Amino acid sequence: MSVVVKSPCVVIYLKRITETLTIIELQPLKRLPKYKPGQFLHLTLDYYDPAKNWPESRVFSIANYDPEVKTLRVIYSVKGKYTKLMNDNLQENQQVWVKMPYGDFTFNSITDNMIFIAGGTGITPFLSYLESIKYKIPDKNIWLFYGAKEKNCMVGEELIDDIVLVNPRFKVKKYLEYKNGNERYEMGKLEAEKILEELQSIGEADFYISGPPEMIQYFKQSIIDAGIKQEFIHIDAWE
DSSP, X not given: OOOOEEEEEEEEEEEESSSSEEEEEEEESSOOOOOOTTOEEEEESSOOOTTSOOXXXXXXXXXXOOTTOSOEXXXXXXXXXXXXXXXXXOOTXXXXXXXXXXXXXXXXXXXXXXXXXXXXXXXXXXXXXXXXXXXXXXXXXXXXXXXXXXXXXXXXXXXXXXXXXXXXXXXXXXXXXXXXXXXXXXXXXXXXXXXXHHTTTSOSOEEEEXXXXXXHHHHXXXXXXXXXXXXXXXXXXXX
């Protein structure tokens, strides 16, 4: 297990996708340990005094993969008091603090098939993994089922599409809740029954689920009800 390190970081990039969805890039001001794709960090807007307890913070999956840890990407939507505080106050060149790495949602699949199910900003741990394999074909078959409310909320789409072009073992289906007339997208929410039906011929598979808590519970229970053992089900459940 990696040693957890605390570091100040500077916000070097901030882009508001919508009023409630934001991407930020952080530049650590001290050396941070390497992390595995899928792991997460704690981020606080407050100054951290090593003589005191860690201040109030929020947990975020790391949305990029940087072996040198020169930058850290965080994608967040407003879901509560702290993310609203971030949305109202965070800006470029601001200093924040992080501590990392945490988590075991790290894609150590048992089988030859990896099923990624992502809802909204639940795509972030998968983006980290996809960046790590961008220039190589993994020894696994990968299916990504990715749902968002609307087209501009589908973050990481350029990376996903690039990998589809070069990796024949990577298959993607994207879902939008609100219709936009584009045939590249399925319309509606992610549905466990349809996904499981589509995958019934592939044999054993590891399922990775990330998204809102109610979505995670829905898919986990549906997969269990389909007769799949819990050892093949991995959830990003730090919320």
